[in-house]
Amino acid sequence: MNFQRVTPESVGIPSGAILDMLDQLYREGIEMHSFKLLRHGKVCAEGSWAPYAPETQHILFSFSKSFTSTAIGFAVQEGIISLDERLIDIFPDKAPEEPGENLKKCQVRHLLMMGCGHETEIEWASGGSSDWVKLFLHHPFVYEPGTHFLYNTAGTNMLCAILKRKTGLDMTEFLKPRLFEPLGMGEIHCVKMPDGVEMGGAGMSVTIEEMARFVQFIANKGSWEGKQLLNPEWFDLATSKQIENAGAGWGGDPDWQAGYCFQFWRCAPDGVFRGDGAYGQYGVVMTKQDAVLVIHSSSMKLQAVLTAVWEKLLPEMRDEPLADDHRAHHMLEKRLERLELNTMLGVHNPGAEASLNGAVYVPKGHVPGLRDIVGGPGCFAPEGGSLESVTFKFEGTRAQLLCKEDRGEYTLDLGMEGHFATSLVHGVPFGANSSWRAHDTLEVHLVNTKVVMGKRFLFKFSGSELTVTGTPTLPEAMSLGDVQSSELHFELSEGEINTKTRMYWEVND
Structure with a gap:
């Protein structure tokens, strides 16, 4: 059985009330991933925030x-x-x-x-x-x-x-x-x-x-x-x-x-x-209203999520269908079509990107595989494996990271165009959004969409060295002990392209 899709007004819910609930969740700083609202067994509103699908x-x-x-x-x-x-x-x-x-x-x-x-x-x-x-x-x-x-x-x-x-x-x-x-x-x-x-x-x-x-x-x-x-x-x-x-x-x-x-x-x-x-x-x-709301999200403000439902949505439900509100429903439809986590503008750095195109960095010591580097609650045990090298690739507005692990290779689209890009890493969808924060620092917001949070990584380039620091996307979660900051160190491998890369960063340090 597939759920029937209907307008909110047809089941007694104002589209404006759903918009008000979403607005309050945003004001509270709740990172929403997906939701679905049903009344009388029919879906009247639903959406997922990219890169969550x-x-x-x-x-x-x-x-x-x-x-x-x-x-x-x-x-x-x-x-x-x-x-x-x-x-x-x-x-x-x-x-x-x-x-x-x-x-x-x-x-x-x-x-x-x-x-x-x-x-x-x-x-x-x-x-x-x-x-x-x-x-x-x-x-x-x-x-x-x-x-x-x-x-x-x-x-x-x-x-x-x-x-x-x-x-x-x-x-x-x-x-x-x-x-x-x-x-x-x-x-x-x-x-x-x-x-x-x-x-x-x-x-x-x-x-x-x-x-x-x-x-x-x-x-x-x-x-x-x-x-x-x-x-x-x-x-x-x-x-x-x-x-x-x-x-x-x-x-x-x-x-x-x-x-x-x-x-x-x-x-x-x-x-x-x-x-x-x-x-x-x-x-x-909500038994009296014959309504169901399901939510995937990432927040430590648990009561705030429910309070937004009780204050903005629950009181507005009516027993009978409502008159069509074309303007509010259109606004709701457009909002739900464009849901995405807060993104960074795709700020480019042409000189740095040209120097890095094709450059290969290798870890200084053991570095875990990407899934373990990102980690986060929901990763109950380490995946294992180790990262052997990363290669940068820049073409026009597109940026990619080619990763070689002992378990195989994959390409991570860094999402440099102002939106999250999705890549599969060992069968798991990862979302990335990136922007240059400074002339020598690339910021990458990376999330494993099967769990609740990811990390914001800063790639800092200096000579032949690359230092990568990562902090959780939900800082409050660090208090739980299972979400930690990380710092990883890489160096350029030998090769003509990498020599040019090193010289660029030595001059621009």
Whole structure:
């Protein structure tokens, strides 16, 4: 099934309200990647900000949890799993020999509601134990299950481990015939833990269309194209408040105080709930308005994204169709056609570009491959490999970087024409936008469009030396520790072209 495309006014939403929401997101400094707005199951507005593209699967982070919850719902429906099953009965070989009373009471439902009884979360990601299930069960269960909220991604990963123990299938394998194929979704993958269990708490990637189909399925309470795939009673549980989360360390943001469900969050506005992932991956269901909004973005200002929806969009929805507003709708259409991340003007440096055309630089010491250099949240493990050389190529207004790695060669279009250019690097789409910042400094904004952020690189030339420094496109993310600045060093290789290049930069230093 393909979604029907309609005008916002035909489903009771003013085009001007959508424009106002986009304007507020821009004023707040939210880096939007893609969005899709549906009402009554019909798409009334959608767009992607270049170089992000609607056909590219985008990391979801904790929005993955809502898929995991739905997988458990199917398993409950089929009698594979019971919400009342105890963890120690599912993993008797991993449990302590003398489990405490709280661990004895812990059931599948408590993992779903983030209330297993842990006071702190185990280390399950970098450096975690390969037998993390055993680590989870041996971690102190301080509270009686169901009484204390702790946002616990390891607990969601435990749900995937339970599903695999019960069925022998990964979560995505289990969902493929039950959910992905009926909804017309593509091949969906999830990052795996050290023991091969999928990271259902954070590791999935989907396109914005696939995300919209899933969230509409949730809004439909398990119905799709006239078929009830998952019983509606599951959604009465999964999307209703199961545990109190006010004052649980989420600051004063109202949408993190309204109650937690089964891997969904209640929102401050009445009748609204959402799936939610780091840096602003949202699937919002407005039940009273019969509306769905899905968002891929990159921001640390998570409440600001939702507030823009509550203030600019939600109050303007009407029960009946609105009269056509040709001017506002035309403005919205043109805005959505031209969406792009903030770009730099393509300032050229003819003398420098002529000197660099064909010049080959080689690393001074080991330099990782491009995907690891750019990195960013969503790259859960290094790709490996090393960069062996880069060659500059300038023709007219076009600039390219020919990269040779130990795993192969590729050409990166630097986007020197005032817009992002897209290139495939080992099958992954990268976007680049570049401009000369000074006579000896080329700035390159480079993003891996499968993850949430990239880096701004400064290429500084001096004699035979090239120094490349990179800083994250979202500076606040450096506080998390998994996004860092970088500095790389290169030198010209031997050759006639490179000798001319060195002489140019020695004269112009």
